[in-house]
Amino acid sequence: MPPAGPARSAPLVQAHDLARTFDVSPPWLNRVLEGKPRQLLHAVDGVSFEIERGKTLALVGESGCGKSTVARLLVGLYAPTRGGFQFDGQDAHAAFKSRDAKPMRRRIQMIFQDPYASLNPRWKVADIIAEPLREHGILSDKGALIERVGQLLQSVGLSPQDMTKYPHQFSGGQRQRISIARALATEPEFLVCDEPTSALDVSVQAQVLNIMKDLQRKQGLTYLFISHNLAVVRHVSDQVGVMYLGRLVELADKQKLFAAPRHPYTRMLLDAIPKMHDTGRARTPVQGEVPNPLSPPPGCAFNPRCPWVNERCRSERPQLFDDGSGTRVACHAVQEGRIDIPVVAG
Numbered sequence: 001m002p003p004a005g006p007a008r009s010a011p012l013v014q015a016h017d018l019a020r021t022f023d024v025s026p027p028w029l030n031r032v033l034e035g036k037p038r039q040l041l042h043a044v045d046g047v048s049f050e051i052e053r054g055k056t057l058a059l060v061g062e063s064g065c066g067k068s069t070v071a072r073l074l075v076g077l078y079a080p081t082r083g084g085f086q087f088d089g090q091d092a093h094a095a096f097k098s099r100d101a102k103p104m105r106r107r108i109q110m111i112f113q114d115p116y117a118s119l120n121p122r123w124k125v126a127d128i129i130a131e132p133l134r135e136h137g138i139l140s141d142k143g144a145l146i147e148r149v150g151q152l153l154q155s156v157g158l159s160p161q162d163m164t165k166y167p168h169q170f171s172g173g174q175r176q177r178i179s180i181a182r183a184l185a186t187e188p189e190f191l192v193c194d195e196p197t198s199a200l201d202v203s204v205q206a207q208v209l210n211i212m213k214d215l216q217r218k219q220g221l222t223y224l225f226i227s228h229n230l231a232v233v234r235h236v237s238d239q240v241g242v243m244y245l246g247r248l249v250e251l252a253d254k255q256k257l258f259a260a261p262r263h264p265y266t267r268m269l270l271d272a273i274p275k276m277h278d279t280g281r282a283r284t285p286v287q288g289e290v291p292n293p294l295s296p297p298p299g300c301a302f303n304p305r306c307p308w309v310n311e312r313c314r315s316e317r318p319q320l321f322d323d324g325s326g327t328r329v330a331c332h333a334v335q336e337g338r339i340d341i342p343v344v345a346g
């Protein structure tokens, strides 16, 4: 249970200027012989957001925009090159680096995209789910472990009897439920979910998303939910952050983002979603592609694909600003009023 009092109103997760650079230089000898410079790839470049306890922030964007790198920063798999994040008021990376990192690791867990790759095929489900319980010294008694594994399986809609089986005996959706059960074993408060349903059939995706929503309601979980698909995000998020080439270009409440998208990139992603009700409007496939992150265009990184581009966009990088409605957007055209904002219905 979250603590009562003032601590409760502060966001559980506060990321400030998170950045991660990768050195992708050619080997030293090639650099010397061929006169090639060192090459740095800015995978995530100054991302800030907050997530309230019990809420879901979704991060969306095409492949290569830096979403998985944000996820890996938040669970401590990568250290930030710049910036950091506070978890429940604590500097999370200081905690991850410290000798006593287990309490923080226990509170933050991750679910990966591919439930085939993330479950050890040689282990029985019981051992897969019990591993974090042993690792964190939560339970060691065999009977207690079996009982807890059974409960965890039930919490994701599987049967305690499933614990004697191996991963290959399950479907993709069931395997992802096993991953969720394992992630929940340490009773985390924050789950970082990196495209958790992208590898699943559409019909199975909804089941897994419903289980995740259910668990959130029952256990007060906080989610960072990553997807390249805005249609999926619509079902699970409270807030949405749209990423482009390592930066947030729009951060808004879900309703606002879907009803009145600001950034031209958000509009492009939305136009690409098949529309269920509004059959009159054709879906427009996403145009162009994400530029090479090693040589990003000057100014706004989206400018080569943007219908509203002008000289300023080609030379000056836009910063996130609050447009007065609580939505934050990084776009000169929006800021200058050169682009019509749809009227929010309802």
Ligand SMILES: Nc1ncnc2c1ncn2[C@@H]1O[C@H](COP(=O)(O)OP(=O)(O)O)[C@@H](O)[C@H]1O
Binding pocket: 022, 023, 024, 041, 042, 043, 061, 062, 063, 064, 065, 066, 067, 068, 069, 070, 293
């Ligand atoms: N370990 C790494 N080493 C070098 N480059 C990386 C590494 N991880 C990610 N990148 C690069 O960083 C960028 C963002 O990648 P990623 O965070 O995986 O994006 P997304 O999840 O949105 O597809 C990509 O250009 C990718 O090639």
Ligand SMILES: [Mg+2]
Binding pocket: 067, 068, 069
């Ligand atoms: Mg990814």
